[in-house]
Amino acid sequence: MKVRLGNYIEEYSKKNKADEDIPVYSVTSTQGFCRDYFGKEVASKDKTTYKIVPQGCFAYNPSRINVGSVDWQRNEERVIVSPLYNVFSVSEELDQEYLYYYLKSDFALQRIRAVATGSVRDNLKLEMLKEFPILLPPKNDQKTIANNLDRVKRIIELRKSEIDKMNELIKARFVEMFGDVMHNDRKWECKQFSDITTSRLGKMLDAKHQTGTCKYPYLANFNVQWFRFELDNLNEMDFNEKDREEFCLEDGDLLVCEGGEIGRCAVWHNQVKKCFFQKALHRVRCNQDIILPDYLAWWFKYNCENGGFAAIEGAKATISHLTGVKMKMLDVTVPAIELQEQFADFIKQVDKSKVAVQKALEKTQLLFDSLMQQYFG
Known part of the structure; x- marks a missing residue:
């Protein structure tokens, strides 16, 4: 029988008014309750307004629960979370882990998005959550x-x-x-990126010129992960005959992210026939007499993990975009x-x-x- 969730949950509203030394936690969609999510950002903040979450209670970010940022606290006797969070306790008739999975289910997430849409930042108030129906077996x-x-x-x-x-x-x-390979401690030969590869950015998506008459799937930035591709539900756009010659993908092409996580890349092996790529990606074709795409992909990974691209923007630790010009000027150990x-x-x-x-x-x-x-x- 489905019941009203509000009959089994209640707001828990105690704050850390005494400024006790209680661990600061956050709630993410992937890790649930976790420490140090904000790093040193909260170390010097006034935490007297932070909310206490005892073991067994739930907490969620009202503007992030729509992507699954909700969890019950099972790590410590007490933790504190940002004052922005909603915290609630659960009656003995409702198992916390059962409720956790309910709140992570497609049914609950769809309802959360529907109910929260239109409010400030799609904010789900606790009173809204209380009205949700939940199947409550013994x-x-x-x-x-x-x-x-x-x-x-x-x-x-x-x-x-x-x-x-x-x-x-x-x-x-x-x-x-x-x-x-960043400091080249083995003294390998170094070559400029443009001397051992050809590269270009993909096609820009122009909604005004989309007719739907020659639609093909394409890779966007989010489709390229480290050493693999996310190929479920690829987007499509028009590629005319000239575009298809210019932006086609071939076996052995290395797709490199221009923005986001700079340099993230994967080697294409014709996972989808007649597939193309969008402007946020570089298509790199290696001179395979000199350098192989598998080696170059891991060369990118090593540099990304060890600050190898920091010099491109001077003192900055990361770069906002790996433009075609910047990439062509990279020195690669070969x-x-x-x-x-x-x-x-x-x-x-x-x-x-x-x-x-x-x-x-x-x-x-x-x-x-x-x-x-x-x-x-």
């Missing part, structure tokens, strides 16, 4: 549902951890073979092609294992999604 059944979802979620996390460890293995192999080929072969072997784990991850994620739909849809 407490033991709630715990069983939460335990089932916990088990599947742990498997998903383990699969993701496996993939992360494989990437760490490739990273370690890169350093073992090529050393510190090891012997035979070593690059050995590294590329190593990547291929690891990638075979990654593909198997990725398929298992996708199946497990599908199971999790179907269970969420079954329990809360």
Whole structure:
């Protein structure tokens, strides 16, 4: 039977008025309750207005709950959160983990977005949340549902951890073979980026000139992650015959992000036939007699992780955009092609294992999604 959520939750409104030394936490969509999200930003702030969250209580950012920034506090006896947060306690009839999964479900998120839309910054007040309907089986059944979802979620996390460890293995192999490519401690030959590659930015999206007569899928910045592509629900736009010649993607192309996370890149292997790319991306084609795209992708990764592009903007630690001009002027360490080929072969072997784990991850994620739909849809 569906019941009103407000019958089982109540605002918890105690503040840290005594300025006690209580750990400061935030709530994110991916990590839930976590420390140090704002780094040193809150270290010197007056925290007497911060809200106390005892163990077992929920907290959420009213303008971020629409993307899943909500969690229950299971880390410490008490923590404090920003005064912007809403904090509430839960009655004994409602299991916290069951409620957590409900608030993360598509049903709840769609309702949150619908109810919050139009208010200030799509702000979901606690009084709005109290009006939500929730299916409330007996407490033991709630715990069983939460335990089932916990088990599947742990498997998903383990699969993701496996993939992360494989990437760490490739990273370690890169350093073992090529050393510190940023400071070139192995004294490899250096070449200017423009001398060993050809590159160009993608097509600008011009909504006024979209006719829909020759639409094709394209990659945008968010589609390119480190060493992989997010290809679900690709956007489309018009590419005429000239555009298709100019902006086509070919096997072995390296797609490099111009903005956002500067230098993030992945090697294209014709995952989608007749696919193109948008202006926020550089398409890089390597002279493969000199440099291989797999090596160059990890060269970008090493530099991104170690501040290798900081000099482009002087004292700044990061750069806002890696323009075509700046990229063409980069100095690239170029090891012997035979070593690059050995590294590329190593990547291929690891990638075979990654593909198997990725398929298992996708199946497990599908199971999790179907269970969420079954329990809360």
